[in-house]
Amino acid sequence: MTTQVATLPAKPREYTGVMSWLTTVDHKRIGLMYAIASMFFLLVGGLEAEIIRTQLAQANLKIVNPDLYNQIFTMHGTTMIFLAVMPFMAGLGNYFVPLLVGARDMAYPRLNALGLWLFVLAGIFLNSSFFLGGAPAAGWFGYAPLTSMQYSNTNGVDFWIWGLELLGVSSITASINFVVTIIWMRAPGLRFNRLPIFVWTNLTTSFLILFAMPSIAAALILLFLDRHFGTFFFDSSGGGDPLLWQHLFWFFGHPEVYIMILPAMGIISEILPVFSKKPLFGYTAVAYSSVAIGFIGFTVWAHHMFAVGMPPAIDAAFSLASMIIAVPTAIKIFNWIATLWGGSINLKTPLLFAIGFISLFIIGGLSGIFLATVPIDFQVEDTYFVVGHLHYVLFGGSVFGIVAGIYYWFPKITGRMMNEKWGVVHFILQFVGMNLAFFPMHIVGILGMPRRIYTYGANLGWDTINLIETIGAYTIGIGILIFLYNLIQSWRSGAVAGNDPWDGDTLEWATSSPPPAHNFEKIPVVTGRRPMWDVKHGGQKMDYAVEPHGFHMPPPSIWPLILSFGLMILMFGMIFGVIPLVIGLVIFVAGLAGWINQPAI
Amino acid sequence: MSAPASHDTYVMEHDHRKLGIWIFLASEVMFFGAVIATFVVFRGRSTSGPDPREVLTLLVPTIMTLVLLTSSVTMVMALQAIQGGNRTRMWQYLVATCILGLVFLGLKATEYTHLFSDGITPSANIFGSVYFLTTGLHAAHVIVGIIWILAVVAKALRGGFSAENYLPVEMAGLYWHFVDLIWVAIFMVVYLTDQLKFM
Numbered sequence: 001m002t003t004q005v006a007t008l009p010a011k012p013r014e015y016t017g018v019m020s021w022l023t024t025v026d027h028k029r030i031g032l033m034y035a036i037a038s039m040f041f042l043l044v045g046g047l048e049a050e051i052i053r054t055q056l057a058q059a060n061l062k063i064v065n066p067d068l069y070n071q072i073f074t075m076h077g078t079t080m081i082f083l084a085v086m087p088f089m090a091g092l093g094n095y096f097v098p099l100l101v102g103a104r105d106m107a108y109p110r111l112n113a114l115g116l117w118l119f120v121l122a123g124i125f126l127n128s129s130f131f132l133g134g135a136p137a138a139g140w141f142g143y144a145p146l147t148s149m150q151y152s153n154t155n156g157v158d159f160w161i162w163g164l165e166l167l168g169v170s171s172i173t174a175s176i177n178f179v180v181t182i183i184w185m186r187a188p189g190l191r192f193n194r195l196p197i198f199v200w201t202n203l204t205t206s207f208l209i210l211f212a213m214p215s216i217a218a219a220l221i222l223l224f225l226d227r228h229f230g231t232f233f234f235d236s237s238g239g240g241d242p243l244l245w246q247h248l249f250w251f252f253g254h255p256e257v258y259i260m261i262l263p264a265m266g267i268i269s270e271i272l273p274v275f276s277k278k279p280l281f282g283y284t285a286v287a288y289s290s291v292a293i294g295f296i297g298f299t300v301w302a303h304h305m306f307a308v309g310m311p312p313a314i315d316a317a318f319s320l321a322s323m324i325i326a327v328p329t330a331i332k333i334f335n336w337i338a339t340l341w342g343g344s345i346n347l348k349t350p351l352l353f354a355i356g357f358i359s360l361f362i363i364g365g366l367s368g369i370f371l372a373t374v375p376i377d378f379q380v381e382d383t384y385f386v387v388g389h390l391h392y393v394l395f396g397g398s399v400f401g402i403v404a405g406i407y408y409w410f411p412k413i414t415g416r417m418m419n420e421k422w423g424v425v426h427f428i429l430q431f432v433g434m435n436l437a438f439f440p441m442h443i444v445g446i447l448g449m450p451r452r453i454y455t456y457g458a459n460l461g462w463d464t465i466n467l468i469e470t471i472g473a474y475t476i477g478i479g480i481l482i483f484l485y486n487l488i489q490s491w492r493s494g495a496v497a498g499n500d501p502w503d504g505d506t507l508e509w510a511t512s513s514p515p516p517a518h519n520f521e522k523i524p525v526v527t528g529r530r531p532m533w534d535v536k537h538g539g540q541k542m543d544y545a546v547e548p549h550g551f552h553m554p555p556p557s558i559w560p561l562i563l564s565f566g567l568m569i570l571m572f573g574m575i576f577g578v579i580p581l582v583i584g585l586v587i588f589v590a591g592l593a594g595w596i597n598q599p600a601i
Numbered sequence: 602m603s604a605p606a607s608h609d610t611y612v613m614e615h616d617h618r619k620l621g622i623w624i625f626l627a628s629e630v631m632f633f634g635a636v637i638a639t640f641v642v643f644r645g646r647s648t649s650g651p652d653p654r655e656v657l658t659l660l661v662p663t664i665m666t667l668v669l670l671t672s673s674v675t676m677v678m679a680l681q682a683i684q685g686g687n688r689t690r691m692w693q694y695l696v697a698t699c700i701l702g703l704v705f706l707g708l709k710a711t712e713y714t715h716l717f718s719d720g721i722t723p724s725a726n727i728f729g730s731v732y733f734l735t736t737g738l739h740a741a742h743v744i745v746g747i748i749w750i751l752a753v754v755a756k757a758l759r760g761g762f763s764a765e766n767y768l769p770v771e772m773a774g775l776y777w778h779f780v781d782l783i784w785v786a787i788f789m790v791v792y793l794t795d796q797l798k799f800m
Contacts, residue, residue, distance in 0.1 A: 107617050248639075
């Protein structure tokens with residue numbers, strides 16, 4: 001290294017142009033691309049939902065044929081979970097975790113880019129199945145033996161297998177990055193008991209991904225071998241057991257539920273204090289209850305399997321563990337309400353969606369306790385009651401949390417405010433539509449309507465309820481379109497936001513909007529849980545850390561994209577044979593070699 | 602010229618790569634946990650022969666275990682060599698590690714050949730399915746480990762690594778020891794606990 005001028009740190013260049021986005025390793029650009037791609041897949045999954053609801057609007061409709069219907073509801077679930085909610089959380093985490101902990105980037109900037117490109121390409125890969133012989137049609141949890149060659153003889157399930165494997169690798173790399181960033185790269189003074197709750201929940205979520213994802217990764221390999229190499233893992237005729245799939249899948253699948261809700265809870269925990277001008281009530285309880293949910297979340301998976309006939313003692317144990325989850329969840333809810341209580345409420349759209357989250361999540365949590373009760377579960381298993389429950393926690397919970405986060409952080413990302421009036425319209429449509437669409441599902445579920453049926457008879461008395469649900473789904477759709485319009489319009493010509501439009505508490509409001517590539521001119525020293533509040537309202541002076549060697553930002557790299565692209569082609573090869581396999585392998589190896597030969601960051 | 606050392610001096614240049622590899626390995630433990638659990642639940646569930654006791658013996662896997670454990674020793678020696686600044690000794694030990702890994706794979710291949718000739722294939726019965734799954738995924742990890750170590754050797758031959766800069770060697774080593782440890786678990790679960798004949 002040449003000798004540096006010691007006083008001024010070398011500022012990184014601001015890169016521009018298409019190539020700069022394809023080669024970026026900046027956590028903010030990566031986070032933004034995660035979010036934009038997730039938004040796109042949210043629209044795709046939403047369109048699929050509208051088709052499902054249109055088909056079910058009345059008895060005996062034939063909008064789509066049964067086979068396409070199966071593909072659409074399978075891809076709706078898969079898309080919303082793996083391509084919309086999870087990566088949206090990863091995007092917001094990517095953008096804001098380094099800012100909230102006062103770091104200049106994530107711990108592994110290139111690995112971060114790899115996670116993004118694997119996600120984007122896996123999304124394209126999965127959806128390309130619609131045009132290459134048919135999408136997967138066995139439901140988003142792909143139960144054996146429905147996924148066997150005998151019952152699913154198109155390529156759909158293979159697309160599902162390899163798409164999810166790619167997404168698994170993507171989320172594991174992202175999680176390693178979050179854990180190391182949060183443990184190693186906190187600003188001085190930012191001890192664990194001062195970490196913003198959003199950072200706590202991202203840390204917990206990352207561990208959940210790291211320990212849950214391998215289970216489905218293994219299960220998908222078994223499924224692939226069963227389909228193509230004649231093994232017997234899920235085939236009872238050869239000594240295997242279809243229940244093994246359920247155990248391996250739900251050992252992943254239930255922590256996955258918390259993977260999708262915990263970051264949303266983190267977002268809510270950031271928004272409530274800022275918009276009620278109070279510190280978060282019971283910070284320690286909220287932080288620890290996240291971790292508790294993470295731990296207990298690994299002990300409840302078989303509550304998805306009560307109806308398969310496990311011994312009563314096992315049913316009882318899983319039922320009890322599932323109900324225990326209600327305790328840390330309720331602790332959070334009481335603390336959120338207590339945060340609002342007596343606060344000086346600033347009822348802007350982020351807070352509207354946060355309150356929407358709390359109320360809808362309570363409903364989803366309560367129907368969850370119903371389902372954790374074995375006898376009730378026997379009655380409503382695989383009915384629309386379950387669909388209603390899961391949409392209250394996933395849409396009412398995770399999506400409302402994400403949207404609240406977007407309204408809250410949009411000014412930081414773009415430097416402009418979102419339009420408040422359209423925001424309120426969006427909230428009303430989404431909140432009303434959500435309850436119209438999903439609440440009646442509980443009723444029609446108790447009446448006996450099974451989930452995943454293609455249509456139903458006119459004599460069953462389900463018509464009116466289904467029509468209401470469909471109207472609700474359209475209402476949500478209109479709300480989302482208005483949201484989209486508001487996003488685009490506000491980005492282009494919204495009011496200029498300034499650095500700190502909400503009078504925020506945490507470090508992201510200490511830098512400009514949008515933040516520069518290096519995030520902070522100087523790294524702040526943290527002395528409390530609300531560093532910005534202490535400076536603005538507590539009369540404290542912000543101290544800054546000394547960086548004796550200046551700082552350097554990582555150079556851009558094209559290799560993560562090339563490596564991911566190679567892996568995607570390789571996955572096509574797993575389905576279409578040796579030519580794409582070899583091409584993919586060559587690109588993958590080239591990407592890997594190029595990556596290794598780049599100097600360490 | 603050095604900055605005043607105070608409690609808030611903040612140095613960005615932590616080397617955090619080692620923590621990353623540990624977390625990755627923790628995730629891998631869950632992966633092999635699922636695979637080995639699959640092996641355990643399907644033990645003795647084959648609906649047709651041959652039975653593992655008719656086709657597996659302990660001799661070859663015992664030698665394989667010794668070979669792989671020795672390769673972990675050479676890996677440690679390689680790390681120790683570069684920590685002492687001896688790059689040549691390091692890559693020699695790394696090559697030795699790779700050779701031992703290849704010997705392991707060779708013995709694995711002979712075992713597979715024997716099993717195939719005895720009629721055990723992945724699609725013969727559930728024992729065949731889980732046996733080839735468990736040992737096959739482990740062998741795949743051995744192959745990745747060998748490629749990883751060879752990449753380190755290639756870099757060393759072009760003058761990479763020194764007594765101050767040896768972290769990539771250590772990381773490859775951590776992965777290699779992990780793969781070794783998984784084999785020890787597989788050796789116990791697949792071979793030792795099934796009352797196999799020695800030869």
